[in-house]
Amino acid sequence: MNNPTNSKNPADVVVIGAGIVGLAHAALAVGRGLTVTVIERDDRAVGASIRNFGHCCITAQSGELYDLAQSSRGHWLYFAERAGFWASEAGALVVARNDVELQVLRELAGRREAGQVTVLRAEETTAQLRTAQGTPDPAILGGAMLRDDLRVDPRTTVGKLAAWLQEQGVDFLWRTSAVGFDDGAVHTNRGTVYGRRTIVCVGHDVDYLFPSVSKEHIVERCTLQMSRAAQPAGLTLGPAVLTATSMLRYDAFTEMPSAIELSRTVDSGLQAIGANVMFTQHPDGSLILGDSHTYQHTAAPFLSENTTDLINAEIGALLGMPLEITERWQGIYASSPNGPLLVKEVQPGVTAVSVTSGVGMTVSFGLAERTLNSLFESVHSHRGSS
Template sequence: MVPACDIAIVGGGIIGLAHAWTAVKAGLRVALFERHARATGASIRNFGFVTVTGQQRGDFHALARRTRNLWLDAAEDAGIAIEHRGLYVSARYPESEAVLRAFLYTEMGADCRLLKGDAVPFLANGQRVVLHSPLDIRVESRTAIPKLSQWLGTRADLHYGVTVTGIETGRLHTSMGEVRAERIVVCPGDDLSGLFAGRIQAHAISRCQLQMLRLADPGFRLPGAVMSDLSLIRYLGYADLPEAVALKKRLEAEHAAQLANGVHLIVVQSADGSLVVGDSHHYGDAPEPFTSEAVDRLILDEYRAVLGAAPQVTERWSGTYATAPDRLFLIDQPLPDVRLVIVTCGAGASTSFGIAERTFQSFGDHA
C-alpha cells in the first residue's frame, strides 16, 4: 500500500523528475510512478545539452535560462558531472554571419561574443565567424537521469514498473492499487494515447522522430557544444530574426536534402572523448522503427563541413518526442488539482525545471 502523498507524479523522464526534485526541495511528500523499469525514452536518448542560446526570444528564453541555473543545483545535489560549458555556433555563409550579428544586438546576445573562424582551432577551415555563448551546459543523459532518480529515491517514493491506469481528482488507479494524492502531475512525454488522450489530441500534439550518432574520440577536446548554419533557421531565437529570411533562402537552394530531413548539427563530447552527433527531424503520429543511412550521411556531411574528418561511428539510435504546431510546451488542467505537462518542441532537458516551477505556481504553491 502506497501512503498518501502531497503530490503524485506520473512519468519518470526529465519532466517528471524535475517536478519531483522541485517538490522535494519544497518539503512536499512525493510519489512518482513510471511504467518502465527505468527511463528509456527521449530523456536518455538526447544530447544532454541544456540549451539557452537560440531558444525563442522572450518567455521561453527566460525559461531555459532559469532551467540552466536549476540544473546546476540539481547536478550538485545528485553528483551529476557538467561535461562542458558553452556553445560555439559556426557560420560559413555571409547570410549566417548577418544572423549572428543581429542576434548579438538583442538582449539574448548580451553574454555572447563573435569570434573569427580561424580563431577557433577545433573547427575546420571555411568558417567565417563563430558565435560563442558561455551560458549553455551539458550533462551525460544516460547517467544523469539515473543519478537524479537515485537521489530522489532517498527522499521520495519512486515506483518504477508501475502503470497508472486512471486518474481522478485526489486519486490514482495503478497496477499496484489505489493511491491518494492531494495533487497530481502527469508527464507522459510522447505517450499520446494513454492518460488524457482526448486532451492531448485536442491540442494537436503528435511526434517527431530523430536520428543520432556516437563517434569515436576525435583526438581533441571540445570546450563546449557546436552548432552550425543549419541551426540558425531551426532555433527560433535566430530564425525569427528578419536576417534569417535570406539565410533560409540560400539554405533551401544549397542544402535542400538536409532541410527536407530536418537535419541540423549539434555536437557534444562525453567524458570518454566520444562525440554525440545529430540530428534529423521527421514528423507523424507513428514513427518508423527503422533508421536511414542516407539521413546519417547528411548529418555527417554537415559534421565534416564544420569539424573536418569524421571519426568512426560507434553507435546509432533514434528517438521520439512530442511536438505541436502552435506551442512549445503545455501545462493543462484536465481535472481540479491535476496537471498535464508536455514539452512539445524537443527542449525538455532545456526547460524542465523552469516548467516545473510554473506547474507549482499554477497550483498556487511556492515550490
C-alpha cells in the same frame, strides 16, 4: 512493490514519468517540503531524456521559452552539485560558413546583453574544432559563443537525479504504469496510489492517457536520428557545436532580420530531412551527432541510412575528418504545431505537463517551478544557484 497502496498516507504530489520533466517536478516539490511519489512504467528512464544531446540550449530560445530556460539554468547547476551528475557551463559554439550565417549571429549578439553572445573570428572558431587528424572546414568564416548554454551527460543524468531523489525521501514505483485517474487517486497496473495532486509528465505518450486533450493540442511524435562517434584523436570540446541548420530551428535566430536568407543558403538536402546538424562531446570523449526531424502521430521505427550519412558527412566535413560511428538510435519527443508546451488541468487534481517541442532538457526545471507555483502558491521554494 506488487500492489502499491498509500491510502492511509497520501503523497502531496504524485508524478507520473521519471524523465527529466517528471524528475524536475519531483525535485522542486521535495525541495518545498512536499511528499512525493514518482510512478514510472520502466525500470529506469529510457525515453527522450536519455536519447538527446544533453544540451541545455538556453541562449537560442526566445520569449516564454527563454525565460523558462534561464530559470532552469540555476536549478540544473544546483542539482548537478547535490545529485552528483556532470554539468558543464561550457556554452555553445555556432559555426558560420557564409556571410548570411555570420550576419545572423552579429544581429543576435547586438540584441542580447553584452557578453551573452560573442561573435568569433574564423581562427577563434576553428581553434575549438581542431583534431589531430584533420583541418576544420576552410569555409568557416567565424562563429559565435553562446555563453549561457549548459551541457549534461544525457545517459547518466536522470538516473543519478532519480537515485538522489530517492535518498531525499521520494518514493519511486518503477515498472508501474499509470492507467487512469480520479481526484486524489492514480490507478496503476499494480494498484491505486493516492496523492493530493497528480502531475502527469509522460512526454510524447500523453495521447495514450488523455487522447482528447492531446488531439486538441495536436500532439504528434517527432522522430530524430542520432548516432555516436568515437572520439576524434585530439578533440577536446567544451561547448555544444551548432551549425546553420540550427539557426533555422531556434527562434532567437529565426527572429533576426537576416534569417530570412538562411533557407536559400542552407543545403537543401539537409533541409529536406529537417536537419539540425549539431554535436556534443560525451565526458568519455565520444561525440553525440544528430539530428533529423520527422513528424507523425505514430512513429515509424525505421532508420534511414541516407539521413544518418548526410548528417555525419556534414559533421565530418566541419571537422575535416571522417568519423567512426559506433552506435545509432532513434529519439522521439512530443511536438505540436499549436505551441511548445502542453500544460493543462485535465481533470480535477490532475495536471498534464508535456514539452511539445525539442527543448525539454532546456526548460524542464523552469517549467516545473512554474507548475508548482501555480499548484502550491503558498509553499516555500528552494532557489537554484543563479
